[in-house]
Amino acid sequence: MDAASPKLAVRGLTKRFGDLEVLQAINVDIQHGEFVSIVGPSGCGKTTFLRIIGGLETAAAGEARLDDRVIDGPGADRGFVFQQDNLLPWRDVLSNAEIGPEINGKLGESQRGLTMKLLDLVGLKGFEKYFPRQLSGGMRQRVNLARALAVDPALMLMDEPFSALDAQTREIMQTELMRIWEAGRKTVLFVTHQIDEAVFLSDRIFVFARRPGRITEIIDVNLPRPRPLSIKRTPEFAALVDRIWTLIEKDVRVSVLEEHEG
Numbered sequence: 001m002d003a004a005s006p007k008l009a010v011r012g013l014t015k016r017f018g019d020l021e022v023l024q025a026i027n028v029d030i031q032h033g034e035f036v037s038i039v040g041p042s043g044c045g046k047t048t049f050l051r052i053i054g055g056l057e058t059a060a061a062g063e064a065r066l067d068d069r070v071i072d073g074p075g076a077d078r079g080f081v082f083q084q085d086n087l088l089p090w091r092d093v094l095s096n097a098e099i100g101p102e103i104n105g106k107l108g109e110s111q112r113g114l115t116m117k118l119l120d121l122v123g124l125k126g127f128e129k130y131f132p133r134q135l136s137g138g139m140r141q142r143v144n145l146a147r148a149l150a151v152d153p154a155l156m157l158m159d160e161p162f163s164a165l166d167a168q169t170r171e172i173m174q175t176e177l178m179r180i181w182e183a184g185r186k187t188v189l190f191v192t193h194q195i196d197e198a199v200f201l202s203d204r205i206f207v208f209a210r211r212p213g214r215i216t217e218i219i220d221v222n223l224p225r226p227r228p229l230s231i232k233r234t235p236e237f238a239a240l241v242d243r244i245w246t247l248i249e250k251d252v253r254v255s256v257l258e259e260h261e262g
């Protein structure tokens, strides 16, 4: 594979649920090591898009290629983090984090060392023997993150991973995620409703519109890295947030009007 070929190539990706066209001919490339966020009004197909890339849903037309291989099902090359953590309550932190390697038949001493390092990286050193019920929401999402990273996926798919957290924990998780991403430079596809979260984290932001779901704009975030939280208070940051809000607001207004007329 030549260095210039994209990590993820999406071509003509279309999805329907019955008569409803949820995604319409999405064409987009994501480069290796890029952090890309998806924003857009509720129901525009963000989760559906992620699920197709994850191989959990099939497209009606078009395709997505990861490392030049057509995605036709789930695989260990993709790590998923959802809004709600889906930790197994009867397993402790360490064995929850090791589920992926276990399923892939890769448990062993070197994997154990790697998982311990990841738990350290997400700030859970010393909590290996805790059970999910003994953890806060933020800590559970950290386990989720470590678990997704433990299979060393080529692509991380994150669907509103911090939306169940309180505002302060959320900001901490944003900086933690940035620190982890800077260390490993994984390719990330991140869905969020919070525009400032998208701007803070991303290299690029895909703005989705609904009916049918499609990409209407791609915003480059040219803010320097590493980014301290204080960058959120700069005029450059505010201008980007404003610009994206304007793009989405228009779409929300149109869809609300449609509903009233219909």
Ligand SMILES: Nc1ncnc2c1ncn2[C@@H]1O[C@H](COP(=O)(O)OP(=O)(O)OP(=O)(O)O)[C@@H](O)[C@H]1O
Binding pocket: 017, 022, 040, 041, 042, 043, 044, 045, 046, 047, 048, 049
């Ligand atoms: N399994 C399904 N069967 C039928 N329709 C579905 C299914 N999953 C999603 N949809 C529909 O597809 C559209 C897009 O849903 P999706 O969950 O992808 O949106 P979203 O952008 O993630 O929204 P939100 O921001 O609220 O999470 C919605 O109209 C939804 O009702």
Ligand SMILES: [Mg+2]
Binding pocket: 046, 047, 048
């Ligand atoms: Mg969703």
